[in-house]
Amino acid sequence: MKTNNNSGVILVAVVCFTAITAILALGLLSESGSQLKLADRQVRLEQAFYVAEGGAERAVSCIANSGGNPPGVITGAIGNGTYNVAINQLGGGGQTWYTIASTGEVSGVKKCVIMTGVRQQTWARYALFYSGAPGPIWILGGERFMGPVHANCPIYLTGNPIFEALVSTTANNWGPGSNTNNVQFGQGWQFNAASQSMASVNFPALRTNASLVVTGLTDISLAGTNLLISNARRGWNNVNYAASNAGILTNGLIYVVNAGTGTNRGTASVGGTLDGRLSIATDYDIYVTNHITYAVHPTNGSDDALGLIAQRDVVVRANAPNNLSLFAHIIAAYPNNSSYSHGFYVQNYWSRPFSGNLNVYGGIVEFNRGAVGLTSGRGFLKNYAYDTRFATDPPPMYPTVDNVYQWTSWRDKSP
Incomplete structure (x- = not known):
């Protein structure tokens, strides 16, 4: 009788199949384990990133709460992670700028966030x-604002004004009607925005700096890169100061006491016409007596900038030219007797013949809103445009808004 040799072959095949299956299973388990490890690492990377972000935000709060004098390094914990933040102070435009490097770590995995150009926002925003x-x-109608608008009171709207940026008011609705x-x-x-105080416009600090x-009464004629200054108490009559002379105007700020x-x-x-960067602050009023322009228009790559900061009013004089x-x-900041404080306004606007457009290219911050003309045809029509450069590059030594910060760049720079 013949024996069946196929049984041995079948046994070998079964053994081989089992071995192959086991190898494949081990491979799948290994791959699954690797994927789990990768997934776990990705989760920890994301957690470390959020911890780094949180550390950077706490650094900004630390800068604000320290009065602008934070420690060089802060550390702490968020959830199951820790952060280590380096704060580096830099100077710029009369402000202190900061670079923040925040490293977050979760279970041995690190992520780093870099913020550059961190500084307080100024009123030029x-x-x-x-x-x-x-x-x-x-x-x-006819008014147009290309930057942020804020009022600590109701805003009454009529006609077709244009707001290209956010409009905020402390009121819970537009004014009636x-x-x-x-x-x-x-x-x-x-609506219901937080009230903001002009108290941060610190005139004693401006004078000190x-x-x-x-x-006393001072006449400043802008003549390109020169300033022609007249002041009776000093015996000056069109004394020529170079606006860009670092030995005279080291930070571009003049104060009239x-x-x-x-x-x-x-x-x-x-x-006059300014070729440079200048801020003028006064204990009393600032009078605009003639056109004030830049050597290069802001829309053509200008680096010229002017700030006018009056503790009382900024006034367009009656003899100022039309258009x-x-x-x-x-900034017209005087916060006292409103009968003497009109913010920014045109002198005798109610009796001045129609004078064309009042072309303001910059921005206006005022305690009271002054008038420049009447709907009956007296005075000026408003033609106001926001100088968008001032959102990030204000005039020199410009007053800052309390506890509001901005930065130039933010990036993920992980080790």
Whole structure:
């Protein structure tokens, strides 16, 4: 009788199949384990990234809470991770700038976040800011704002004004009777916004930090890179100062001090064309007597910048020319008797014949909103444009907004 040799072959085949299956299973288990490890690492990387972000945010808070003098390194924990943040101080434009490098670590995995150009925002961030005393603000058809607008009071809207950036108000709605059907909102609006104080416009600090301090009525004529300054108390009559001379104006800030009453009040008269960067601050008023322009228009790559910072009013004088151009960011901060404080306004606007456009290229921050003309045809029509450069590159030594920070760049730079 013949024996069946196929049984041996079958046994060998079964053994081989089992071995192959086992090898494949081991391979799958190994691959599965590798995938799990990769997934776990990815989770830890994401966690470390969020910890690094959190550390950077805490560093910004630390800068604000320390009055701008933070420690060089801060550490802490968020969840199951830790952060180590290096804060490096730099100078720039009269402000302190910071670089923040935050490293987050979770279970041995690290991620690093770098923030450069961290600094307080200045009041030049606003196309229009209205503190709200003594009452509401009216914004009419034909007005256009290319930067942020904020009011610490209701805003009454009529006609077709254009807002290209966010509009915020502390009120819970538009003023009664407002019609927004034809209003253009580029970035929407915010009701019940936090009230903001102009108290951070620190005039004693501006005076202390100024490169040039003069007393009493002062005339400053902008003549390209030169400044022609007249001041009776110093015996100056069109004394020629180089606007870019680092030995004279090291930080580009001039301050005019009050010396009493009458002609000794700290008032500056300004007009002309500026080729450079300058801020003028006063204890009293600033008078605009003529066109104020830049050597190069801001839309053509200009590096010129002017800030006008009055503790009381910024006034377009009655003898200023028609179709006036005013290239500057303006602060009129006086917070006392409203009968003497009109913010930014045109002198005798109610009796001045129609004078064409008032062309403001910059921005206006004021305690009270002053008038520049009447709907009956007296004075000027408004033609206001925000100088968008000022959002990141304000005039020199410009006052900062409390506890509001910005930065130039943010990037992931992991080790």
